[in-house]
Amino acid sequence: xxxxxxxxxSLNLDLLKEMSKSLDEIAKNKSKAMILTSxxxxxxxxxxxxxxxxxxxxKRVEEFWTTLQEVWFKLFGSNFITAAAINGHAPAGxxxxxxxxxxxxxxxxxxxxxxxxxxxxxxxxxxFMDTMTNTIPVREAEYxxxxxxxxxxxxxxxxxxxxxxxxxxxxxIAKCKGxxxxxxxxxxxxxxxxxxxMRQAAIKRLQDGRREDLNEFLQFVQNPKIQKSLExxxxxxxxKA
Ligand SMILES: CCCCC/C=C\C/C=C\CCC/C=C/C(=O)SCCNC(=O)CCNC(=O)[C@H](O)C(C)(C)COP(=O)(O)OP(=O)(O)OC[C@H]1O[C@@H](n2cnc3c(N)ncnc32)[C@H](O)[C@@H]1OP(=O)(O)O
Numbered sequence: 546x547x548x549x550x551x552x553x554x555s556l557n558l559d560l561l562k563e564m565s566k567s568l569d570e571i572a573k574n575k576s577k578a579m580i581l582t583s584x585x586x587x588x589x590x591x592x593x594x595x596x597x598x599x600x601x602x603x604k605r606v607e608e609f610w611t612t613l614q615e616v617w618f619k620l621f622g623s624n625f626i627t628a629a630a631i632n633g634h635a636p637a638g639x640x641x642x643x644x645x646x647x648x649x650x651x652x653x654x655x656x657x658x659x660x661x662x663x664x665x666x667x668x669x670x671x672x673f674m675d676t677m678t679n680t681i682p683v684r685e686a687e688y689x690x691x692x693x694x695x696x697x698x699x700x701x702x703x704x705x706x707x708x709x710x711x712x713x714x715x716x717x718i719a720k721c722k723g724x725x726x727x728x729x730x731x732x733x734x735x736x737x738x739x740x741x742x743m744r745q746a747a748i749k750r751l752q753d754g755r756r757e758d759l760n761e762f763l764q765f766v767q768n769p770k771i772q773k774s775l776e777x778x779x780x781x782x783x784x785k786a
Contacts, residue, residue: 546582551585554584554589568620579626580630582717588633614755622744622748631717635656636660645676647724648724657696663691672751675751680706
């Protein structure tokens with residue numbers, strides 16, 4: 546699955562709906578595995594589209610968040626094998642997508658990956674945190690989350706946030722295929738049940754608290770102070786150009 550929403554693959558409602566549909570198709574056509582990557586040469590995904598949260602239409606922003614939750618359920622909780630070929634920056638929601646897969650290969654270069662929410666004055670939802678503690682040790686996750694740590698490729702490899710480094714996108718995809726090939730001799734049902742058991746606690750937590758998670762998000766985006774800081778953040782991103 547190749548993300549292709551220039552310039553930075555930010556996740557807006559339309560892209561999330563497309564992803565949700567594609568994940569359904571992959572599950573339905575009984576694919577063995579999926580590799581998630583990006584069509585951009587330097588950004589895997591810039592995370593959530595900030596414009597969806599800035600001065601939002603309430604109905605749309607509610608659909609935006611519930612679709613994000615759905616994409617996470619379908620990706621994190623998939624029966625099929627998932628790997629991410631991370632060929633560029635992966636901040637925040639981009640990192641969430643990569644961590645929701647079972648294996649991550651990142652191309653070398655001046656790219657970074659991590660959950661930077663606290664630097665923006667926001668708190669990553671519980672399920673973002675759960676996805677991170679499912680990937681790296683709890684102590685490392687707490688440190689990374691509280692300090693909004695963006696890892697370079699070497700650091701990400703060292704902490705286990707990624708599993709391998711690749712020279713370029715083709716190499717990243719080849720390495721993801723190598724991971725998928727490890728399951729040729731493992732019975733598929735035993736593999737998928739084991740994966741889902743490992744992930745069950747995080748999945749159940751969001752299933753049980755899904756409405757509450759949505760309400761928290763809706764309150765957050767309607768807070769005038771948050772809107773003000775969003776405005777400033779958007780300006781700072783644009784000033785960069
Ligand atoms: C952010 C606060 C959200 C508050 C929301 C309210 C409630 C929160 C409640 C729950 C928590 C939500 C959890 C949030 C998760 C997220 O994913 S928030 C998004 C965080 N993402 C980022 O901070 C990444 C920002 N982008 C970058 O750092 C860089 O763009 C880059 C990915 C490293 C790529 O750099 P570069 O190739 O140099 O590209 P530019 O910076 O020049 O960007 C090109 C244009 O794209 C626009 N853009 C970049 N990121 C986003 C984005 N996430 N959403 C929308 N638009 C984005 C950027 O402004 C440029 O636009 P122009 O061409 O200048 O018009």
